[in-house]
Each structure stands twice: as structure tokens, then as C-alpha cells.
Amino acid sequence: MLRIHNLYKSYDDLEVLKGISFELARQEVKVIFGPSGSGKSTLLRCINMLDPPDEGEIFLSGQNITASGINLNSVRTKIGMVFQHFNLFSHLKAVDNVSIGLRKVKKLPKEVAQKKALEALDRVRLKDWANHYPAQLSGGQQQRVGIARALAMEPEVILFDEPTSALDPELIGEVLQTMLDLAKSGTTMIVVTHEMGFARAVASEMIYIGDGVVEERGTPQHFFTSPNSDRVKRFLNQLNTLYGTHEQLLQTGDEENYK
Amino acid sequence: MFQTTPTILEQFIIVLGYWDRLLSGFVVTLWLYGWAILIGFFLGLFLAILRQYGGWFISRVSTSYIEFMRGTPLLVQIFIIYYVPLALNFPVGSWNFKTNFLLAGKNITIVLLNQQILAGIITLGLNSAAYQAEYFRGAFMSISTGQLLAAQSLGMSRFSGIRNIILPQALRRVIPAWSNEAAYLPKYTVIVYFIGVLEIFAQAHNIVAITFISLPTYLIVAVIFLITISIISKLLDIVHSRTRIPGL
Numbered sequence: 067m068l069r070i071h072n073l074y075k076s077y078d079d080l081e082v083l084k085g086i087s088f089e090l091a092r093q094e095v096k097v098i099f100g101p102s103g104s105g106k107s108t109l110l111r112c113i114n115m116l117d118p119p120d121e122g123e124i125f126l127s128g129q130n131i132t133a134s135g136i137n138l139n140s141v142r143t144k145i146g147m148v149f150q151h152f153n154l155f156s157h158l159k160a161v162d163n164v165s166i167g168l169r170k171v172k173k174l175p176k177e178v179a180q181k182k183a184l185e186a187l188d189r190v191r192l193k194d195w196a197n198h199y200p201a202q203l204s205g206g207q208q209q210r211v212g213i214a215r216a217l218a219m220e221p222e223v224i225l226f227d228e229p230t231s232a233l234d235p236e237l238i239g240e241v242l243q244t245m246l247d248l249a250k251s252g253t254t255m256i257v258v259t260h261e262m263g264f265a266r267a268v269a270s271e272m273i274y275i276g277d278g279v280v281e282e283r284g285t286p287q288h289f290f291t292s293p294n295s296d297r298v299k300r301f302l303n304q305l306n307t308l309y310g311t312h313e314q315l316l317q318t319g320d321e322e323n324y325k
Numbered sequence: 326m327f328q329t330t331p332t333i334l335e336q337f338i339i340v341l342g343y344w345d346r347l348l349s350g351f352v353v354t355l356w357l358y359g360w361a362i363l364i365g366f367f368l369g370l371f372l373a374i375l376r377q378y379g380g381w382f383i384s385r386v387s388t389s390y391i392e393f394m395r396g397t398p399l400l401v402q403i404f405i406i407y408y409v410p411l412a413l414n415f416p417v418g419s420w421n422f423k424t425n426f427l428l429a430g431k432n433i434t435i436v437l438l439n440q441q442i443l444a445g446i447i448t449l450g451l452n453s454a455a456y457q458a459e460y461f462r463g464a465f466m467s468i469s470t471g472q473l474l475a476a477q478s479l480g481m482s483r484f485s486g487i488r489n490i491i492l493p494q495a496l497r498r499v500i501p502a503w504s505n506e507a508a509y510l511p512k513y514t515v516i517v518y519f520i521g522v523l524e525i526f527a528q529a530h531n532i533v534a535i536t537f538i539s540l541p542t543y544l545i546v547a548v549i550f551l552i553t554i555s556i557i558s559k560l561l562d563i564v565h566s567r568t569r570i571p572g573l
Contacts, residue, residue, distance in 0.1 A: 201572030
């Protein structure tokens with residue numbers, strides 16, 4: 067569904083992406099991880115063309131979105147994005163944050179957009195907070211509004227750029243749980259994260275990016291039992307020491323005690 | 326023939342006897358101020374958007390305009406705008422648009438528009454735009470670029486993002502800083518006195534010429550400005566708190 071072929075991107079003299087390729091099938095969840103500065107965020111921004119790559123091609127449902135003359139605005143409606151720092155619109159209530167794209171981009175009538183926005187908020191369990199402004203919400207709630215905002219546009223794929231790394235530890239769980247629910251309901255996702263518990267639970271493939279190239283890829287099983295490269299091994303060990311896996315935060319079964 | 330000098334109180338009363346002149350001058354001052362701040366607002370907003378989001382060339386053009394207007398004396402600007410068309414023999418002609426009414430037994434005539442007033446409004450508007458643009462730019466910069474990225478990630482064009490996301494927040498945030506311009510500008514309008522517009526300062530000058538009472542006259546003018554600007558500030562405070570974003 068999404069095919070990324072040989073992406074290159076530099077900022078001045080700094081080469082950030084050095085030929086990245088991978089493909090993503092419908093309903094797949096791909097986790098991208100690696101040391102900071104290795105180009106993960108740049109890669110996501112290239113994928114939705116907020117920061118177009120210097121070289122290489124990206125095909126979304128067969129359409130080459132890196133070709134010249136493509137209407138990028140309409141391409142971006144098909145690629146949702148969730149940001150590390152949420153980037154909610156501070157002057158709008160939660161529900162309006164979610165509905166503004168529907169109104170201004172998809173040109174839906176106000177009532178329809180409102181209804182869809184409430185449905186999206188319901189999916190992230192924030193329906194009761196619809197009339198709060200971003201500054202009145204906790205970080206975890208803000209990020210869930212961010213997820214609902216992307217979700218409401220009904221994109222073909224949602225990109226998550228370190229969605230939990232700006233959050234206080236006690237707020238990470240609710241966001242991961244929301245993402246887990248989405249993954250299980252068949253949302254196609256690319257997630258840049260260091261949450262290995264999440265990766266283990268839902269990733270169909272993990273990609274380790276180091277120095278702007280795909281250094282190693284494989285199933286979570288592969289990475290957690292026998293990664294090939296020593297760098298990957300060391301990195302995973304560091305993550306485990308620093309953050310743990312947060313596995314206890316995730317309820318992968320159908321327990322109902324999550325609120 | 327040997328008139329005694331009037332006491333201070335009497336001097337104030339004599340000057341206030343010319344209230345019709347003060348009133349008509351005050352109306353002209355407010356009229357100039359209103360147009361100048363309005364032109365400055367829209368042109369300033371436009372300049373700020375061009376400077377902040379316009380790309381290399383357009384941004385330079387906008388910056389040059391702002392620096393020229395802020396870097397040259399207002400008096401020179403008004404002379405250029407008023408005298409250059411005359412020097413080039415443009416058919417500016419002599420015309421005016423005035424209003425006439427009777428108030429408390431006095432017949433008051435106020436010229437609202439003639440070539441001098443028009444030159445004044447244009448100059449003050451163009452000049453204020455440069456200052457207002459910088460207040461707006463400051464407000465734009467204070468809003469995280471992430472919000473514009475988020476808007477674009479939803480499929481909004483850059484323009485739509487600026488219009489729907491940045492602008493509503495910037496206009497709220499700019500009010501405290503912008504109130505500086507709103508408070509300065511009424512006093513800057515005094516500059517049109519130099520091209521012969523009968524605004525409040527020119528009228529005060531005339532009253533002094535008639536009565537030879539100077540300090541009380543100018544004190545009265547000062548009090549009129551003080552009251553006017555206090556009201557403007559208060560109004561802006563109200564607007565600021567009414568448009569506050571909850572939680573911020």
C-alpha cells in the first residue's frame with residue numbers, strides 16, 4: 067500500500083537519510099526505532115511530504131506522491147500524523163481540533179464534522195472532554211486528541227512520531243493503550259518509538275535505523291531473541307535499562323479494568 | 326485698558342469658552358486616528374504575513390518597507406506624501422468634504438476630508454503599518470511552528486493554516502503589545518499640524534494666538550489625550566480578557 071524506495075535527504079552538508087527503502091501492507095503496524103539523530107523523524111516528515119526527500123520515490127496506493135505536479139494537500143489527507151509534542155491547535159476545543167480538518171479540508175457540513183469528531187474522540191475515550199481546550203487537558207489526553215484528529219480524517223496510514231516521548235511516565239500507558247486499540251482494529255500505522263512493549267505486542271515488523279540507513283529489520287521475535295548486529299543489541303539493552311519495556315502498562319488481552 | 330491678569334482658574338474658563346474649536350479639533354484627531362489605525366492594521370497584517378511566511382524575495386521586500394518607514398522621520402514622510410504630488414503638478418485641486426451642525430448655540434463646521442487630511446491619513450496609515458507589522462510578526466513567531474505543520478498534515482494549504490490556525494491565535498496574543506501602537510498613534514496625529522490640518526493641536530495653537538493663554542490650553546489638550554487613550558487602553562484590556570483562550 068505504501069512503498070518507499072531509496073529515499074535520500076540532506077540538510078545543508080548533513081546527510082540524514084541515505085537510501086531508505088521499505089514497504090507497508092494494509093493493516094500493518096511497522097515500528098521504527100534507533101538512536102536519536104538517526105533520521106527517524108525526518109523519514110516520517112518525508113513520507114507525508116512535509117519535508118520532501120531529495121531523491122527517491124514514495125508510492126501511496128500505487129500513486130507516486132514524490133512526482134512533480136502532485137497535489138500535496140490532497141495527498142496529506144490520506145496520511146495522518148501524530149506528533150511528539152502533540153501540536154494541538156491551542157485556540158480550539160478538543161472537538162474542534164478534531165473537526166477542523168473535516169470542515170476546512172473535506173468541506174463537510176458543520177454538524178456532520180461535529181458528529182464524526184465526537185466519534186473519533188470516543189475511540190480515544192475522550193468524548194467527555196470534547197469541550198475542553200488543549201491547555202485544560204493532561205499531556206496524555208492531549209496526545210489522544212492528536213490521535214483522534216488524525217483518525218477523523220480516515221487516512222490510509224497514520225504516522226506516529228515518538229508519540230509518548232514527551233509524556234510523563236504515568237501518562238504513557240493511556241496513549242499506548244489507545245494506539246494498541248487502533249492497531250488491533252486494523253489501522254495501518256508507522257510508529258517511531260522506543261516503547262518496546264508496544265512493539266512486541268503489535269508490530270508486524272521492526273526496522274532499526276542507524277545513521278540514515280536501515281541497519282536491521284525483522285519481527286519483534288527476531289529482535290528480542292537474536293538480533294544480528296551488536297549495535298542493535300547494545301541499543302536494545304540500553305532501552306531496557308533506561309525505560310524498561312512498559313509492558314505492564316499494556317493490557318493485550320480483553321480485560322475491562324482500563325479506564 | 327489696564328486689564329488685570331486673570332487668575333489661573335479664570336484662564337482655564339476662558340480657554341474652555343472655545344470648546345467648539347477644541348471639539349472640532351478633537352473630532353478631526355479621532356478621525357485621523359481611526360483611519361490610520363485601520364489602514365495600519367490591515368496593511369501591517371499583510372506585511373507581517375509576507376515577512377514571516379513569504380519566502381526569500383517577498384520577505385526582503387516587506388522587510389525593506391518596514392525598515393524604511395521605521396527608519397525615516399514621520400515629518401519627512403508626510404512632507405513627501407503631501408508636497409511631491411504638488412511639486413509634480415498633479416491636479417490635486419482644492420476640494421473638501423465637511424460637516425456642519427449646531428450645538429449649544431454654536432455653529433460648528435468640521436472639515437473631514439481635503440487634500441491635507443487625505444495626505445495625513447495615508448502617511449499615518451503607511452507609517453503605523455510598519456510598526457504594527459512588527460507587533461504581528463512577534464505574535465506569529467510566538468506560536469509554535471508545529472501547529473502549522475499539524476494543519477498541513479491534515480491537508481490544509483499553508484495559507485489555510487495561517488488563516489485558520491495561526492491568525493486567530495496571533496490576533497489574541499498581539500493585543501497587549503499592539504496596545505502600544507494604539508496608545509502612541511493618537512499623539513502622532515499631531516504631525517498633520519505641519520501641513521495645516523485643523524486637528525486638536527492646531528486648534529489649541531489658534532486659541533493661544535487669540536487669548537495669549539498657553540499653558541492652560543495645552544494642559545487641557547493633554548487631559549483630553551489622557552482620557553481618550555485611557556479609554557482605548559481599557560477597551561483593549563476588555564477585548565483581551567474576553568478573547569482569552571481557556572486554560573492558557
